[in-house]
């Protein structure tokens with residue numbers, strides 16, 4: 001398929017792809033595939049007013065009816081899966097099955113949210129006072145601003161959008177300036193669902209296009225009570241305090257520096273498969289990508305030999321080809337950052353395997369590179385830094401306590417895992433004195449989460465939770481009510497105040 005046929009199949013008209021100031025490039029070959037119009041900050045008052053007006057109507061629509069809109073969105077996404085998946089591949093360079101997997105994740109969260117629309121449960125609580133009842137109710141909170149990163153150009157939006165909509169909130173989405181086309185196509189799916197739904201308020205969902213300035217306009221608005229921002233820790237450092245300073249609620253999903261501990265009893269063949277997928281899948285550009293391997297000294301050499309063999313045969317190339325497993329990095333700057341980090345690792349005593357630019361047999365103009373395996377003598381500052389590229393640092397440990405300490409000794413706290421057949425080791429890793437991450441797995445890699453669990457991490461990863469479990473509570477306001485059905489007015493804690 002040509003680039004223009006991928007764009008038109010995803011519902012994007014040539015007219016809207018050639019009329020603006022924001023240039024969009026494909027990582028496949030660096031070609032400019034569109035120039036689109038950007039939102040200007042002067043438009044924001046009207047955008048926010050539309051969202052506020054939509055909120056006044058949408059909050060009173062019964063939640064199961066709101067769920068019907070999300071059910072229709074799921075239908076639209078199912079119908080557009082192939083086209084949207086192909087656009088993800090074109091715009092961010094994911095291999096075909098990962099592009100499709102991203103759309104499947106959107107469908108999954110829609111299914112989840114439809115069920116959720118009948119389960120926005122509150123508690124009833126025993127009152128200490130006779131003839132009284134206490135209850136907790138969850139109410140819609142207001143417009144939700146969604147700022148998303150390039151590497152999951154649509155799935156992260158859907159995690160937020162599906163929950164926010166069933167929770168009774170309008171949404172305003174600012175996608176990454178590197179992936180606005182996938183956002184436009186996904187938003188069209190929601191617009192079609194809204195048209196089929198019939199009576200959704202205008203302004204229920206709005207898309208704003210642009211870079212950090214446009215994100216900042218959203219972040220600074222007092223009338224957008226929740227800002228869900230996904231991206232680098234650098235971005236979260238700016239966005240989080242700004243939202244808090246105006247008494248808003250940030251949901252921050254920031255950088256990770258994810259590790260795997262491989263214990264002596266591990267099934268090494270299974271570990272190798274998990275390591276390779278999670279370290280080089282999406283060309284190492286997942287927030288949950290495996291970046292640190294902490295291996296018991298008794299199996300270190302054996303595992304490294306197996307990994308070198310596996311890395312040597314990895315097909316790097318055009319993400320549209322069915323046998324490619326490692327596509328391009330998002331752009332040349334990302335490749336330059338990867339090469340610079342490898343230099344730093346070398347200067348800290350690292351022994352680097354791979355990490356070479358690939359020029360032959362790949363589309364010219366793309367940032368193709370072989371994934372790097374780096375044997376490190378210790379966990380240095382370079383290892384503690386997230387580099388958004390396929391670099392896997394390998395280090396040794398002697399006992400589990402030391403391994404867990406190394407696993408936790410980084411600023412980020414997103415995902416982690418252990419490979420072991422030893423129940424004591426597995427449970428210690430999952431215990432209060434084990435991994436300090438938001439995600440901790442056993443005998444499975446750190447990446448590729450399902451939507452059923454709450455997703456997010458601690459420390460510099462930001463503390464936010466999205467997607468499954470009770471993450472929906474972040475998109476609602478909690479109200480505690482005490483109802484007195486007696487003829488007396490007793491005070492709590494035995495306080496007397498008789499008049």
Ligand code: NAD
Pocket residue numbers: 147148149150151152156174175176177210211212213214215216219230231232233234235236238239252253254255256286287288386388414456457461
């Ligand atoms: P980025 O921080 O450069 O950009 C992310 C988004 O934030 C973009 O939409 C960008 O325009 C916006 N932005 C940047 N500065 C802003 C500001 N000052 N005010 C408002 N908006 C601003 O990140 P990226 O390069 O697109 O994505 C890669 C990063 O995202 C990695 O660090 C990765 O770990 C992280 N990430 C985290 C998760 C997660 O769930 N924890 C998921 C995906 C990506």
